[in-house]
Amino acid sequence: MTARIRAALERVAADLGAPGAEFVLERPRDAGHGDLATNLAMVLARPLRQNPRQLAERVLAGLGLPADVVARTEIAGPGFINFWLAVDQLDAQLQAILGAGAGYGRHHFGTGKRVNVEFVSANPTGPLHVGHGRGAALGDGIAALLEWSGHEVVREFYINDAGVQIDKLALSLWARVREAAGHPAAVPEGGYHGAYLQEMAQALLDREGASLAGLPEAEGVARCRAHALQAMRVEQDEDLRVFGVRFDVHSSEQALYHAGRVGHGLEVLAAKGLTYESEGALWLRTSEFGDDKDRVLRKQDGSYTYLVPDVAYHIEKFERGFAHAIDVWGADHHGYVPRMRAVLKALGYPDDFFDVKIVQLVKVVRGGEEVRMSKRSGEFVTLRDLFEEVGVDAARYFFLMRRGESGLVFDVDLAKSQTEENPVFYVQMAHARMSGIFRVAGRDPVSVTGAATPEALPAPEDLELLKKLGAFPEVTLRAAEEREPHRITGYLEELARVAHGWYHKCRVLGEPPAVEHGRLLLARAARQVLANGLTLLGCSAPDRM
């Protein structure tokens, strides 16, 4: 439908002497401006040197769209052309929703493209906290949006299992093991003080025996390192599994070294002439590609900086054949973005290969007071604490409600509340109500088929609901293009509001047969779209609450 009008507009633009004019044909925010509106006449005003409203008349005269497609048009405001679609197009829209079913809202612009979405990638040095949860929800949400647009998506978790932080973890656990066995010991400067390491130490002693604490330090630390890495992985994986996030690939920093990928990365950079030696260190010329300054790759002491394995990792992603590599990073890494961009640009990768989505901090509020978290002191809110308290659905939904770049206030009381004020509840309730109609009717929604005549949907609320349902594919398209799941939550809340209003105003069961049938179709469509949206966000769509 939209495509047909767009094509007609393009033809008229060409006829008027402005082929290829860039105009917009969209669903206006204000229902009083029709079903579709275009700014074509205003865009043409400048090149054709003519008044936009006069041009709009010439455009309309040249369109020649039949009355069974467009029922009415008008020229409004500074030169907008508004279109009202013929009413029987609305039944076509209803059939499109029911016909597509669980696939309604999917797109194909990504077909044939492989995309890598890397997220969470928490250091294996402690339990996942709420910030990781936001990253998990966002990364999974973006991955789902990309799948919905036809991409082949790989969800990937990068394990920073090498480097200084892991050394500290191993030393910290070793200290706890010694301590628990009655030896004098202290968690080192800059180490991890959380209670979870005391528990882990005790569990390790129980399993291995007290002799563990008497091992020579080097061996004891090595044992602790191996155990801590493994145990943290298991714990994080389990949290994520319960949270509904599954990864296809776990990439390990250690493995990158072992597989020679790090050396390969350095060779690739050197072969492009991007590196040079200075002051005993090896540098990368990132400043020529948008970074503030050049960056060190190999320090004076011969060890590599954090950048090296990370660059090697992104080279590897490119060489694995991904069209896009999307990283979800915490706000504390945002300063790192220009540097990585510079490197990949220097390597000559396409501009749209690498994209970073930043998630700002999460502020957890309970009873109107902020719940503080501090990894150092060991007092923090873990992801598990949070979703065990509010439920996985609420946690995922809340994490996705805001754009990643915005700070997020997570109101625990609101997330738990079973009232209209809680957006997850509100949206799920709308789905449950639609389901309730079929339950009372004793019918399977899928069994309701056929066409809806205009007489079968007599109320303005019927048409309003149908229109809102019709907007879903545009929302998923834009959300996928921008990689912004919060657009889905916003839409679902609008849809839920319209659906609740419709439910209240428009009876279904017991109406004249034609109306009952039309509204059952509409309820089925609404239930489908609500379910599709919730599924896309990783939330359940309950039939009753």
Added chain:
RNA sequence: GCCCCCGUAGCUCAGCGGAUAGAGCAGCGGUUUCCUAAACCGUUGGUCGCAGGUUCAAUUCCUGCCGGGGGCACCA
């Protein structure tokens, strides 16, 4: 000092360069013989941080300020 993000209603936030800037909550006023009142309807409330610029058109793009947050390493 430099970089990034944010600044929109009392609060939390939406708003691909378009029309009279929206929603939820809070406030005020209503609604229930009814498929879940766990709901619905109406209404009050705005210098879109400030100043320039580009444009037929700027909350949106650009520049500079102001305010809030985050980041600045041969740490990860």
